[in-house]
Amino acid sequence: MEPVSAAVSAVLPAGGSGERLGGATPKQFCGLQGRPLVSYAVRAMERVSWISDIIVVVSPENIETMKSIVEKYGHKRVTVVKGGITRHRSIFNGLKVFAENQSSNRLLQKPEVVIIHDAVRPFVEEDILLKVVTAAKEHGAAGAIRPLVSTVIASGEDGCLDHSLERARYRASEMPQAFLFDVIYEAYQQCTDHDLDYGTECLHLALKYCKTNAKLVEGTADLWKVTYKRDLYAAESIIKDNLSQQICIITDLKEAVAQVGFLLHESLKSQVKVEAISISLRKNDSHLQNIFSGECYNFLCINDKEYATEEIQQLVDMLEKSNIPLLYPVILILVHLSISENISFSIGLEELTKIKKFAREVKKKNILVYGLLIQCKVFLLP
Numbered sequence: 001m002e003p004v005s006a007a008v009s010a011v012l013p014a015g016g017s018g019e020r021l022g023g024a025t026p027k028q029f030c031g032l033q034g035r036p037l038v039s040y041a042v043r044a045m046e047r048v049s050w051i052s053d054i055i056v057v058v059s060p061e062n063i064e065t066m067k068s069i070v071e072k073y074g075h076k077r078v079t080v081v082k083g084g085i086t087r088h089r090s091i092f093n094g095l096k097v098f099a100e101n102q103s104s105n106r107l108l109q110k111p112e113v114v115i116i117h118d119a120v121r122p123f124v125e126e127d128i129l130l131k132v133v134t135a136a137k138e139h140g141a142a143g144a145i146r147p148l149v150s151t152v153i154a155s156g157e158d159g160c161l162d163h164s165l166e167r168a169r170y171r172a173s174e175m176p177q178a179f180l181f182d183v184i185y186e187a188y189q190q191c192t193d194h195d196l197d198y199g200t201e202c203l204h205l206a207l208k209y210c211k212t213n214a215k216l217v218e219g220t221a222d223l224w225k226v227t228y229k230r231d232l233y234a235a236e237s238i239i240k241d242n243l244s245q246q247i248c249i250i251t252d253l254k255e256a257v258a259q260v261g262f263l264l265h266e267s268l269k270s271q272v273k274v275e276a277i278s279i280s281l282r283k284n285d286s287h288l289q290n291i292f293s294g295e296c297y298n299f300l301c302i303n304d305k306e307y308a309t310e311e312i313q314q315l316v317d318m319l320e321k322s323n324i325p326l327l328y329p330v331i332l333i334l335v336h337l338s339i340s341e342n343i344s345f346s347i348g349l350e351e352l353t354k355i356k357k358f359a360r361e362v363k364k365k366n367i368l369v370y371g372l373l374i375q376c377k378v379f380l381l382p
């Protein structure tokens with residue numbers, strides 16, 4: 001697919017109260033693995049380099065909470081805007097930031113295409129964003145859809161079945177959606193109070209007021225909206241699963257050690273996404289930096305050096321300098337290979353004590369260090 005050739009920004013409605021989920025905290029602020037749900041959606045947008053501004057719309061009482069989330073998790077390109085009493089009113093407020101000079105918000109550059117995405121749909125990927133934006137540029141509006149899980153039926157006044165819809169002909173409307181900014185803004189300006197208070201579908205507004213037939217784009221199953229309590233549990237297990245799906249194996253440049261890294265890569269690659277690199281940790285390696293910013297949280301560092309702590313210290317320093325938010329525990333497994341002819345380990349007791357002390361220190365920074373000693377005996381052929 002062609003790269004994006006339009007100015008694109010995003011509006012994330014996050015101003016609801018989460019009645020269906022229940023509980024005192026609105027669902028977008030519920031913690032998943034210690035981080036609020038809304039922050040995952042913001043992060044998903046932020047990772048897409050061609051999205052310029054991200055407008056997060058929250059209820060007036062949650063403005064400060066949202067601002068502190070932006071600060072705590074280092075979110076960039078985010079403007080927090082006051083929401084309305086319904087989702088449509090919140091989205092409209094978000095769009096206004098681009099079109100009207102509001103006293104509390106600087107006027108942001110009006111995008112050609114605007115993405116609208118519920119803040120409670122945390123697993124949105126660049127691929128689907130690109131598809132809806134490209135389709136919106138061509139058709140004026142586009143939205144992700146999914147097959148219906150259950151058949152839609154209508155009941156009559158007596159509470160009995162009136163009619164049912166042919167399931168194969170209908171689709172569930174999901175998010176993200178994208179619009180030519182002028183189309184959706186015009187539609188919202190023309191909306192009646194009834195639309196704003198009872199409507200649930202932005203694509204419908206574009207059709208009703210701008211005669212724009214949205215292109216429907218097949219989305220993936222994980223675009224679903226966190227609505228009920230069970231959805232929070234499901235989202236949390238997807239997050240945990242994603243975290244354990246990527247590992248980086250780092251070896252030094254010595255051939256025997258690099259060879260172990262290569263073999264490990266071969267045996268793991270069918271189960272997890274694995275990167276294996278041979279580098280000198282003393283130098284600043286751009287490939288390793290890219291792996292950090294790709295949010296890899298698991299590292300296996302193999303070496304045969306006597307001073308293993310220095311190596312792992314260098315890796316931790318690089319990790320910290322890379323400024324990736326340490327939102328989850330980083331797992332660093334230090335594998336010390338002792339390749340020798342005799343059975344004694346090349347690493348001394350003093351070094352082991354140092355590693356243990358180091359592990360205790362970095363644990364406070366959410367970095368968990370584990371050590372593994374492997375004795376490889378070299379058999380010399382006669």
Ligand SMILES: Nc1ccn([C@@H]2O[C@H](COP(=O)(O)OP(=O)(O)OP(=O)(O)O)[C@@H](O)[C@H]2O)c(=O)n1
Pocket residue numbers: 012013014015016017018019020021026027028057083084085086087088090091118119120225226227
């Ligand atoms: N006045 C509102 C209502 C909803 N939303 C946002 O719109 C998205 C989708 O709405 P929904 O799932 O219905 O959220 P809630 O309204 O919070 O949930 P409920 O209907 O169960 O109260 C959510 O990110 C929600 O925060 C909003 O910005 N402003």
Ligand SMILES: O=C(CO)[C@H](O)[C@H](O)COP(=O)(O)O
Pocket residue numbers: 087118173174175200201202203225
């Ligand atoms: O499914 C959607 C597509 O437009 C919206 O995300 C949905 O309408 C959200 O609002 P609610 O759950 O309050 O109806």
